[in-house]
Amino acid sequence: MEDYVPSLLTATPLEGRELAIKLARKTIAVIQPDAEVRAKLRGDYDHDTAKLMQAAHIVAVEFQTIAAANNYWRDR
Amino acid sequence: MEDYVPSLLTATPLEGRELAIKLARKTIAVIQPDAEVRAKLRGDYDHDTAKLMQAAHIVAVEFQTIAAANNYWRDR
């Protein structure tokens, strides 16, 4: 398996956001490994407000972990 | 990409709330980059109690992170 998360440490908060989005996407890919199915499902959620917010909620939770790991980038 | 979150540190709790709302919105914008689609979706959720509360829940989670980053603004 590709190591999609060698570290939780990022240089900036913005990179931390990007990692949070990546983690959320990779979980979906692990659970549903068929890329074709995922492509179909994508059209299902990115026009659906409730599902977009469900995705944003997951990102918020993943970001909590990443932000703590980076000590909130306080020392930048 | 615009750096919409150069830092998690804010001067006041109120600015922390505003950043939490911004983070939630930006996640949606990253997942659904088409501004026209987002504008349509907006009309879909800001008159829908369950979706407004879904948004408020995400803001609460993002705010947890921001408040911790700011040591809860205890030293103001």
Added chain:
Amino acid sequence: MEDYVPSLLTATPLEGRELAIKLARKTIAVIQPDAEVRAKLRGDYDHDTAKLMQAAHIVAVEFQTIAAANNYWRDR
């Protein structure tokens, strides 16, 4: 904008609960600034068990932040 949260510190846990409810309500008001629309939506959720619990869940999350900020009011 009115500063509805000058501080996360409160004298008592009960005031912390009240602040948690206030924060949740203010997020809704920021996302949906039309007071008339919000008044209509109110009738929609305060007779709906699932939505009342959705609101109570948000309050529980906001309270986590406030309780941590106040060091759980351990020193009272």
Added chain:
Amino acid sequence: MEDYVPSLLTATPLEGRELAIKLARKTIAVIQPDAEVRAKLRGDYDHDTAKLMQAAHIVAVEFQTIAAANNYWRDR
């Protein structure tokens, strides 16, 4: 208003669970102060698995706060 939460400290984990349930209920009562309406809503959720689990989820979140406040009752 009755002070339903003078402290987050409890003697035992079990009392902490009871406080978590109480906090969740009191939030509902604050949002929907009409006891008659709440009594009707009760019949609506205690036979509904999804709503019972929604309630249990809120209790779990409130308990996280209470358990942290009590330093997890490690020193008992």
Added chain:
Amino acid sequence: MEDYVPSLLTATPLEGRELAIKLARKTIAVIQPDAEVRAKLRGDYDHDTAKLMQAAHIVAVEFQTIAAANNYWRDR
């Protein structure tokens, strides 16, 4: 009332998982004390993916608390 949680401390992470499941179940039992009703509801959720995941989510939240209480069993 039976003391179903005399302590949050467990010997192993696996016992911590079991305690998390127990806590989730006991909350349901406190809210809906009629065992016959709960038995009927059980058939309603253990064949329903969304409800099973709702249960697994609660367990994950309870486990966060238990794992923190046990200092993540780091010293075993």
Added chain:
Amino acid sequence: MEDYVPSLLTATPLEGRELAIKLARKTIAVIQPDAEVRAKLRGDYDHDTAKLMQAAHIVAVEFQTIAAANNYWRDR
């Protein structure tokens, strides 16, 4: 019972993600021990965006616990 979680410590963040997915799955298996039923339910959720995201949310919560246990793998 098989000890599916002898420790929360993992060598890498990626192994932490895998453990988070495993924990979520094992909870489902404990609640619904019939493997045949679970196999049927699987077809129900891995083509359903909302359910896939529900699963990803649980994984995010379990990962918070595992990441904290591993001190965010800061010292690797």
